[in-house]
Amino acid sequence: QQPVQSPQAVILREGEDAVINCSSSKALYSVHWYRQKHGEAPVFLMILLKGGEQKGHEKISASFNEKKQQSSLYLTASQLSYSGTYFCGTESPNTGNQFYFGTGTSLTVIP
Amino acid sequence: DARVTQTPRHKVTEMGQEVTMRCQPILGHNTVFWYRQTMMQGLELLAYFRNRAPLDDSGMPKDRFSAEMPDATLATLKIQPSEPRDSAVYFCASGLGVSGNTIYFGEGSWLTVV
Secondary structure, three states: OOOEEEOOEEEEEOOOOEEEEEEOOOOOOEEEEEEEOOOOOOEEEEEEOOOOOEEEEOOEEEEEEOOOOEEEEEEOOOOHHHOEEEEEEEEOOOOOOOOEEOOOEEEEEEO | OOOOEEEOOEEEEOOOOOEEEEEEOOOOOOEEEEEEEEOOOEEEEEEEEEOOEEEEOOOOOOOOEEEEEEEOOEEEEEEOOOOHHHOEEEEEEEEOOOOOOOEEEOOOEEEEEO
16 A cells, blocks of 8 residues: 655755655545655645645646555755655545555755 | 654664654543655554554554554654664654644654665
């Protein structure tokens, strides 16, 4: 039930863009994106509820394709502060808010 | 500032000892999750409670792990006996229990079993 994320790791230079993908084998009701800094708890970034929905948070945005059971996180003009591990959390319909998380994508932004 | 509170933050124990981790969910949240995080497995769901009742603990090794919610303000995760392979960060998270609402994580309990 764990969603699959890709890539596992990515290294960027400041100002470059990145895309992180999240794919589930189950029908999805919502997708949640979190970022975790080393030694800290995951921090909520955004939630996507509807198929085809796109949301933005500063220069970080995401899309959700309900039919394909996929979501993508877009980081544009990356900043050093974007470094961390990104997790998608997926919730299937009628599970009452039960979450499963992907294995994470390690993002490193270098000067 | 509402937050999920976990204790202890760090624990080093010897193999075979009992370990109890505690979690105070955000006031008003009726769902509580326990996750274990390791480098290899990422965030694994161990147990999930709604209104203090366990709904899913299929991810939890039953022979040594147990999870309970004695009341709405306290969730516990117990390991007895502990083994070195249990070394990980254990996160508690809580939510409103309504589909589409996000969940909020505590700062984690860092467990090392030697």
